[in-house]
Amino acid sequence: NAGVTQTPKFQVLKTGQSMTLQCAQDMNHNSMYWYRQDPGMGLRLIYYSASEGTTDKGEVPNGYNVSRLNKREFSLRLESAAPSQTSVYFCASSAYWTSGGQETQYFGPGTRLLVL
């Protein structure tokens, strides 16, 4: 049981290049999330998928797109990378998008992205 896995672990891009960050979970969770972590700012939600087939914007969605490929996989795409997108990206999942927000989120190990 690997939990939440992310690929790649580290990536260097040039400004304007595109890339897709991959995330998969094997916990049969319904909800998945993408966060970015910047020094001194905690984690900020980029996009989330409450259930398979749905996606919604979080706090900082500009410059990103997502795809919920199936129940297990949730990818994050940068169409034209900018230096401001240099960050550590975390994927997370939780069992349900319940009426209470009580569900614990489980995080992957992160992807370190450097945009030059």
Add this chain to the structure above:
Amino acid sequence: AQSVAQPEDQVNVAEGNPLTVKCTYSVSGNPYLFWYVQYPNRGLQFLLKYITGDNLVKGSYGFEAEFNKSQTSFHLKKPSALVSDSALYFCAVVLSSGSARQLTFGSGTQLTVLP
């Protein structure tokens, strides 16, 4: 809008001493509160959460936190710190009502336990 504040960027404590990592929150309704820990080059790991009921919540690795509604605080505590507790700690809040169910994180507190 909901928010979380961790007033201390850095907390140092000697091994064997009690530790406290502070967290205060601001929401317009009833909060669900979480603590996560991040070890170097790792993802966040869940420690504990307050949903309802007993204000004292016990979690993993001997940590506990006390929900104080009047002071809007949810401080993380441990009676006797270990060097292995050194890590980055995040407090987070979710508003119990509303549609978004988004976790809002504090900026993090770096805990260093000195041998």
